[in-house]
Amino acid sequence: MEAKPSNLVDQLVVPGDVILDLSNMANQTLKLSGGLRQDGDSICVMKAGKLRFMKPNKYWVESSQKRYVPSAGDNVLGVVVDTKPENFLVDIKGPALAFLPVLSFEGGTRRNIPKFEVGTLLYVSVVSANPGMNPELSCMDVNGKAAEYGVLKEEGYMFESSTGLARSLLSSPPHPVLEGLGKKLSFEIAVGINGRFWVNALQSSTVILVGNAIQKSESLSLVQQKIYLEKLLKSIHLYLSTIFSRLTKEEIDEAFRRVPDESPSVSTTQTAVANQATACINHKHRLNLCNRHQLLPRFHWSHALLAVGVVAISGAGTAVVFKNAVVPRLKSWIRKVVNEDAANKTDKKPTLAEEAAAAAAAKAAAAAAASDVARASQEMLASKTEEKKFYGELLSQLDVQVQEMKSMSNSIRKLEGQSNIQAREVQGRLLIQMAGQTTTHVQVITTVKIQITHLCIMF
Structure with missing residues (x-):
């Protein structure tokens, strides 16, 4: 059976408020969630907040807090x-x-x-x-x-x-x-x-935008939320308009035509438009390169035939001029280059004096290294002998300490034996004294008994 809503629904309540009286409600089942408890025949509030009701019979107190209190059905x-x-x-x-x-x-x-x-x-x-x-x-x-x-x-x-x-x-x-x-x-x-x-x-920027917008709206009123939403949507629209303004109508239509989804997201549209713009730029670049290649002059065999004809017309005079003017200069240039190469090769070879000096330097370095090695080995031997002496002295000191400890243990044993003998003598003396005292006590007791018996006889 559907419960009748309380009069405090959608109103502020504080701990201790009674929202329903069960004595006036017969054959009705209620479902209580966070912030409410049953106290006898009444439903009481446990925390401050707004009382909410959901059909058919669920009540709870809505409040804003960091710690969540579990409730069945959440x-x-x-x-x-x-x-x-x-x-x-x-x-x-x-x-x-x-x-x-x-x-x-x-x-x-x-x-x-x-x-x-x-x-x-x-x-x-x-x-x-x-x-x-x-x-x-x-x-x-x-x-x-x-x-x-x-x-x-x-x-x-x-x-x-x-x-x-x-x-x-x-x-x-x-x-x-x-x-x-x-x-x-x-x-x-x-x-x-x-x-x-x-x-x-699809894009991490969308996730960050949505998450930050929802978190920021918590501290805003309803009117402030609407104003904030309008500013946010304007910024998104401005961002999209700056992207689309750089493209022509044909490019935008082509980008939307290539998207397979009928209702594409903004991120997918942006990606398609960017790809289309890149393709258009590459196409224009290829056209410019083709135009440049068309403007460049091309080589034909007619040019070569024309050059041969000019040389043939010039005749033998050109050959004489070439032989007297060009050939000598070419020969002198070749000789100069060959001489420079030979000089460089001879300069690179070391002389005997240089080789001898290098060998002497290497020999001196080897001798110095050998002397260093010998010195290091002598130092190692000296250190080893010193270590042997140190270990020998240490062993001798340890032997002396062992002998002293043995002598101390023997003396302790002797003292223990003497103390035991003295203790036994003292115990014997005490026993003798105690025996004498007991005999005297017995004699006294016997004399007392005899006197008592005499007195009894006299009476």
Whole structure:
């Protein structure tokens, strides 16, 4: 049966406020979430915030805080911190780690247990959350299907926020900043009530833009959020317009025609347009190179025939001039080059004096090295002899100490023997004295007894 909403719904409540009286409600089932508890026949508030109601019968107190208090039915983002044979330990920003059984997956059996590494990000549901106990999680809905639960892609990035911002992102009507960015950009987002949301997109710049915009909107009012969204969308539009302004209409149409998706994202469009612009620039560059090659003069055989004809017409006079003027100069130049090469070769060969000096220097260096080696070996021998002397003295001192210790032990034994003899003598004397005293006591006692008997007889 559907419960009647309380009069305090969507209003601020503080700890101690009573929102419902169960004595006036018959045959009605309520579902209490975070911030509420049952005290007898009344439902009381445990923390300050706004009272929320969701049909048919769920109540909770919405507040903004960093620490998440687990509640059954919440969808959260958890990070695997450890693996056990029976369950996974998951961090959900709660007071204690949560348990995720290895069989809480669609079609989960002992043979196909999933393997998660430490740090894996999961989108899970809270099954049970009792005070003083670790919460229990599941990756299945009420029908036993995986649905939207499971492992999130590693390409995305997880952002931290308060629980109030997370609930506003999941509320209806949707968050204005999230709704506005969703109309302009293409990205994926998963929000957990525990104050975590995950964003994934084709480009990392889109992920950073969406994450920062959502985090910044937490401290803004509704009007400020709308103003901030307008400025953000204008900056995105200006960025896109600067890119498209550099291209012609035909290039833009060609870029959109090459994109296979009917509703491409901004990042995909930008990539296609950039590739098209690069292709156009390369095409223009190739055209310029072709035009340059066309302007350059080309060689033909007609030019060679013309040159031969000119030489033939000039006749024998040209040959005489060539022989008398050009040939002598060519010969002198060749002789000069040959002489320079020979001089360089002769200069490179060392003389006998230089070779002798080099050999003497090498011999002196070898002698110096040999003397250094001999000196080092002598020093090593001297050090070894000194070490032998030192070790000999050390051994002699150790022998002396051993002899002294032996003599000390013998003297100690003698003293112990003498002390034992003296102790025995003292004990014997004490025993003799005690025996004498006992005999005297016995004599005294016997005399007393005799006197007592005499007195008894007299009386």
